Amino acid sequence: MGAGVRIAYLHPGSVPSLYANSVHAMRMCDAFAQAGHEVTLYTAPGTYTVDDPHAYYGVRHHFSVTTVPSPDYSPTGYRARAERVRSLLTRDPPDLIYGHDLYALTAAAGVAPLIYETHRLRDDPNTLRIEEHLLRDTPPARIVVITHALGRDYRRAYGHLGTLPIVVAPEAAEESRPPTCPQSLPSMPGRPDVPNIGYVGHLYEGRGIDLILTLADRLPAFDFHLVGGAPEDLARWRKQGWSANAYFHGHRAPGVVPTYYPLFDVVLAPYQAKVYTAGGHCETGRWASPMKLFEYMAYGRAIIASDLPVLREILQDGVNCLLRPPDDPNAWADAVTHLVTDAVLGRSLGDAARQQFLHRHTWRHRANLVLAGLDTTGVAATR
Incomplete structure (x- = not known):
């Protein structure tokens, strides 16, 4: 990928929260912003309140955080939230949509190229149907997995769809910083x-x-x-x-x-x-x-x-x-x-x-890896 593009990052969880997936989302958005991209994180409201999520997570680069609540924690509620995310993206389409949120990624298909990141094989019938639909009918530009073992399992599970464009990108960390005092x-x-x-x-x-x-x-x-x-x-x-x-x-x-x-x-x-x-x-x-x-x-x-x-x-x-x-x-x-x-x-x-x-294994290295060679210039030119 060349010059900086506008990325919508779709996170299914909350920011802030106690869970590691919120750290992952904030760090990835930070790394995309460090690489020169304009990033908006779409997330559910936090499970508790902090003054500044950027400071709380220790991220160094500013990006926008848009909270989109779900009516409830049911498939119907998740679909309603996904449609709200799609509405927001349609008003001002980004160059690229990236994320883990199966409901929102599926709803936003066609708005911009998609990258789907996944950390495990799905195991419940509802999300399996959604994932099958996403990979079969509106295939992402690529799928990002965190281990070669997961990549192999995805190829076995979805071999009937042909060759999946899988990128293996292990988790990462921020470069160490000496204590200020x-x-x-x-x-x-x-x-x-x-x-x-x-x-x-x-x-x-x-x-x-x-x-x-x-x-x-x-x-x-x-x-x-x-x-x-x-x-x-x-x-x-x-x-x-x-x-x-x-x-x-x-x-x-x-x-x-x-x-x-x-x-x-x-x-x-x-x-x-x-x-x-x-x-x-x-x-x-x-x-x-x-x-x-x-x-x-x-x-x-x-x-x-x-x-x-x-x-x-x-x-x-x-x-x-x-x-x-x-x-x-x-x-x-x-x-x-x-x-x-x-x-x-x-x-x-x-x-x-x-x-x-x-x-x-730095976050910046990971951000570059998951976007390497991806061409979004056609999308950017038609906006």
Whole structure:
């Protein structure tokens, strides 16, 4: 794609919200704006109020945010919201429509070229019908998926439609920023002179939280910090109890989360073979590309991650991380101890991870990748 174009980004969720999909949408819009495009994000109203969503998410470039409410959380409500989005786009057509919102993308077909991004195979009859209609009758210019595993599954699922124009673009992260002053670093509970082992992310089933708490039990000389988690998930873990050297920090604004990374000696990505989204509604472990993993890489942290095929698309044991079986606490305890005691190895792995991140996994790189070679000049010329 050449000069900057006008992009309408269709997000089915809310901004702000506690969910990772809102971070993804804001970061992608930020990266498109950084690349010189004029971006408008169409999103549902936030589930809570913040003064400035750009500051809350820590994005650096301004873009417009248009909220479009849904009458209710039903297929009928989603279709009504999608028609409202189409009406807004028709009044002032963009050069390109990009997004995850199946209802709104299908409704807006014909207004401008479409790019459909998806992070999992659909599994309910209603959205399967909508997706089949979109791919068959109003095919997008391309489909963006986050892993090669998901791309292969889409080709198998929709092989009857011919060759799908699939682009594999893993999740990404913002380039690391040094703290503006010591006061900007978070206040950390725990002991001042022991290694800090970190985890950043949600506390859903399949994220390996029980493994982290097992490690805290087995390694009392280290402090374990878990950053993130909705209130209901925190309450669930509180009922189970944990060791005195494990600290749950709860949800933090996305713009604040990066201030934790410099404080961690080792970071953990203990994803299980089955990883679930909020409320356990969707299982996505086969296709996962966790944003927090790329944030670990951006800050050059020493990473221990689960040895899963989908994570091996990004990670290489002994090169940019240590990979361990997700169901082997002994192997994880040994790996944590090894990285804490061998600072040279930890720095080597962290440096390799950061270099890979800088060359392949920034949001700007991802924005360029998903738009590469796309021609919208015909649309722009006819407006």
